[in-house]
Amino acid sequence: MSDEHMSAAGPLDTTRTPHARLRTLPLDGVTLGRGFWSLRQATNREASLQHGYRMLEQAGNFHNFRLVTGQAQGDYRGRLFMDENVYKWLEAVAYALAASPDAALRVMADNAIGLIAAAQQPDGYLNTYFTVVEPQQRWADLDHGHELYCAGHLFQAAIAFHRALGDARLLNIATRLADHIASVFGPDKRDGAPGHPEIEMALVELYRETGERRYLDLAKFFIDRRGQGKMRGLGWYGPEYHQDRVPIRTASIMEGHAVRALYLMAGVTDLYLETGEQALFDALMRLWHDMTHGKLHVTGGAGARYEGESFGDPYELPNDQCYCETCAAIASVMWNWRLLLATGEARFADVMEQALYNGFLSGPALDGTHFFYINPLLSRGGYARAEWYSVACCPPNIMRTLASIGQYLATTDAGGVQLHLYHQARVADSARGIALDIETQYPWQGAVKVLVKETDGASWTLSLRIPAWCRDATIRVNGAPVSVSAEAGSYATITRAWQAGDIVELELPMPVRLLEAHPLIDTTRDAVAIQRGPVLYCLEQADHDFDLMAAQIDPSASLQAAWEGDLLGGVMIVTAPGYLLDTGAWGGQVYRPLESGKELPRQSVSLRAVPYHVWGNRGANAMRVWIPRAGR
């Protein structure tokens, strides 16, 4: 390792990006202390990454590389996009190794990198499926072939190894492949765009990492050429499945496959960050508005429909048959993070936080070796996390997100430091000589203490995010209240000539509260959800000896939060008074003439809610987020 890479950027680097209002911190600019995310990171490092390596062996991903290199014989195994699983796993390993050396993990990574290097073709091409199975079909099926998608994930893994570990092996492979792709596609070459976006943001990052403008140009080319209405959708779908109905600059509807749509948005935002093109920004704002007005579940989950794994119509947000793919939640985080960097506006951080603590974090099991692909808001009991999937996009995507979660805590700009997520951590802007210690039990407690450890005596601004869910936030500096605006959904800013030893105390009150959903949503009628801080709750059958589907909550009663250190790795639970309906009077009927005014008999029960993100860790069992309101 060289010293140079030690202050290299994290998974996204906007340190020299012209149209970023906020600059990402170097990878070593955030060091997590013991807390909510670092506990998950430990499991990720100690269980998930090893498990992933075993699964990549077992599912045939490595076997496919060995077929190319001649180290194995037989048939190609699995779907044609298997390579990307390896790349996302490697990206996760890079960030894990940077945080904490691990000799065994390094050997695994070296094995994988060796296979990848050996599988690259003399002309730079790299894809095991199209090398082994259909060598004549290279780039023949951009809509469904996933070659550019896999390439994008290789680039991101390569950037991770270079930035986090100063290891250029994958980067050399990546640039050879990128140069090969640039020799095939471009304004005077072959036209086209990838059926599954991903390479766009990877190419922009490759430009940031290498300084080679042609990678940015190629990203722009793929984005510009999309939207000709030519791509063949899956199932009932037309070009909207691939976000190919209209060009991005005229698009206004989030539609089609949710992961594809959100990866594309992240790539377009990356392009905007570099070019500052207003038409792109305007499109992004239209599309973000569309998504956040009835196309996100209260978990932050995206993709209402199983059909095409796609966005639904506005306010089409089913509880049980929603898709809410873990990868879509991750993609939403990636997009909103880029919009936050572009604008500095808290609304993007709010959407990001909603997904991170809920619809993303429900993906991995506490054991680190089981994963949800789909994240429903209601289960009648038959649904459980699996060790792996035949389409295994989610597990390694979870791993790379957890391994790099620290990136989202803080940024800098010319005026100072911004804190976006709160966690026990050291945050350092070494270029400016600023170091802060954050002490908090967030998201379980709303008290956040910021200790100024180093500063150069100049005046600068500390920006503290006040989440949209938080009313009556207060701030003290060195014990004294400060009268700065601390509105929900904004950044409170304190500008002063900070001194080492200064202490800022932010208090984000976290009463348990009930949420209601917009009346245009059909599935949440007369129901409420429980939230505390950024954490959404659910009822799980494991905590109840009656049918959850017959339960109601008393919306007027008070809700109690209590810490249970031995439950599910330590969680805050919520208890609430409710009722159990006696549906016996219905007999065997499913539909009957309306009997107005006849209420079913009910008995008082106690409801016990656990965070949504830990549901399903006590075996497959029923769960519901939205709880019918009693006695309206």
Added chain:
Amino acid sequence: MSDEHMSAAGPLDTTRTPHARLRTLPLDGVTLGRGFWSLRQATNREASLQHGYRMLEQAGNFHNFRLVTGQAQGDYRGRLFMDENVYKWLEAVAYALAASPDAALRVMADNAIGLIAAAQQPDGYLNTYFTVVEPQQRWADLDHGHELYCAGHLFQAAIAFHRALGDARLLNIATRLADHIASVFGPDKRDGAPGHPEIEMALVELYRETGERRYLDLAKFFIDRRGQGKMRGLGWYGPEYHQDRVPIRTASIMEGHAVRALYLMAGVTDLYLETGEQALFDALMRLWHDMTHGKLHVTGGAGARYEGESFGDPYELPNDQCYCETCAAIASVMWNWRLLLATGEARFADVMEQALYNGFLSGPALDGTHFFYINPLLSRGGYARAEWYSVACCPPNIMRTLASIGQYLATTDAGGVQLHLYHQARVADSARGIALDIETQYPWQGAVKVLVKETDGASWTLSLRIPAWCRDATIRVNGAPVSVSAEAGSYATITRAWQAGDIVELELPMPVRLLEAHPLIDTTRDAVAIQRGPVLYCLEQADHDFDLMAAQIDPSASLQAAWEGDLLGGVMIVTAPGYLLDTGAWGGQVYRPLESGKELPRQSVSLRAVPYHVWGNRGANAMRVWIPRAGR
């Protein structure tokens, strides 16, 4: 045509079936007069069947046969089960031609039959896909190859041509194929069962038509061998996708692909009708109980989930993202009809009627050339019927069902005649010298007049179905009230020495009523549906100038029905007072802290409901069956 076939059975023949309590009438035993179904039959005959022929040409179904016969060159077109579309279309043509000769249609049928005859292999094998594309893979993939499924549909078409028209050409082809299959599969031969059930009921009918016991034995073999847990499901599914998790005699859960499940149930019921095996009957009753306790939509639709086109958990009945495939509604009709024949119990006729007037009849457009594959109960506007589908199971299934709808009107038994569905018709049991004229405007009006036209003077019983939805039915004979039991969901029976000229007047009161759904269903909370007689209603955007999703109905107000002869081919509409919520106070929020007691402002509006089965005939537009209740 011989005289013999003129009194041959309809699509199902239980005239000599030992364990049938009710006997089906000969094909000419029911002649429909002008009315609800015959209007649809006319469109079916005049538009749909011609359209179907064009589509079979356009989609490549006939082309695939020509590839086998050498009349065409090129690639096989479409999915591997394309042949069945031709067979179901032919079955429909046979019943249409029997009711009303049509020279042009006969030429089309002859062309198709000629192709099929020429495509049959010397050994009797017949399947264009596995003859043209994968000749080495005959019977290699029973789970997904659909060869036995296609064969079953050929058998049914062949039986239809033989019974309805005395035309044995297809029957000769069918028996050669059946004999070939029997030479491959059986107790001392190859083990296995078809991934998609269908051949079971077809083989039982082939036995009934030919008297050849080996076809019944083969049906029993396929049913007996199912349930080994070996079939590979689609997507996330295991063997339950194919109803292969457990043997039928121990099954108790309706699960997996809904059409597969229901076709299997129909076949098992056919087997029971012939063998009287109690274990089969017990299984059928368990499974029927399971299905009717929370796995059927109020439309009679079956298959709650897009995923696997499958049954959901009990009470999992989404409105917008349900599947409710048209073929599943048809399959439910087929199964319930067989259970009715086996038992004579009205509950099976009720389920059949619910599906026929609602979830089945929503399939075809009024123009006869567009069809729903999926039948949701809520659409936000983007969903429309298509001319055809790449998986085109539904359109010809609709055609054969409409062409043979008369079969469901009446049956006989040793004691008399039973009327199940009411329609303008002549019903004749020529073997017993009984003829009845039915006069009614059902389902729009509840008055049914039965005129005894012919009878032999002996005493017999007339059984009149009193639908489960009907309270206070009354019966008069020759003008005088009769005091027989006429409970909802039963058969009223009148036994006497009927004389020609006797008149029975059945009055089935049809007030408009509101239905509520079981509290365990999450998606219908505090909502009601409108029903009148057997006809379910919906709100359609075309009739309203405000957002249907913001509408509520006043459950205490009176509902008015009115005939609109110029609307949608003539329908009874229902008007109801309701409210339109002003959701402006929500601003851009989708979720917010509960504001108990704060009701949204609303204005009075008039709601206008149309029958669910005609929705979507005025362009793609929003629709909802379940309407939130105001002011609970």
